[in-house]
Amino acid sequence: MPMIALRGATTVDADDPSLLAEATQELLRALLERNALQPAQVVSAFFTCTADLTSAYPAQGARDMGWRHVPMLCAADLPVRGALPRCIRVLLHVDIAPGHAARHAYLRDAVSLRGDLEDAAP
Secondary structure, three states: OOOOEEEEEEEOOOOOOOHHHHHHHHHHHHHHHHHOOHHHEEEEEEEEEEEOOOOHHHHHHHHHOOOOOOOOOEEOOOOOOOOOOOEEEEEEEEEOOOOOEEEEEEEEHHHHHHOOOOOOOO
């Protein structure tokens, strides 16, 4: 089965562990739903957060929803002047049927990051 990469991003209103977990879970569910995937098809997840999010790892939100078999890594975004604040990004590698067109997910204020994607809005 081929592997593809899915991208997504979302934002939170404040640096709070429960808000980070909730937003991360919403983002991951959106990516799975949009691409008709099951969690077992996720090969790995790479998360980044802006420097203003330090209260929790987004991977913890994924683990809390049962993603215990998925290798995950968290990192800090580059501190680019004028970047969208309080932003969580993810790059998922997934096993998927041949010919599947990737459907990415940009939620909440992160919709502004990739308006060029026709399915960016929830």
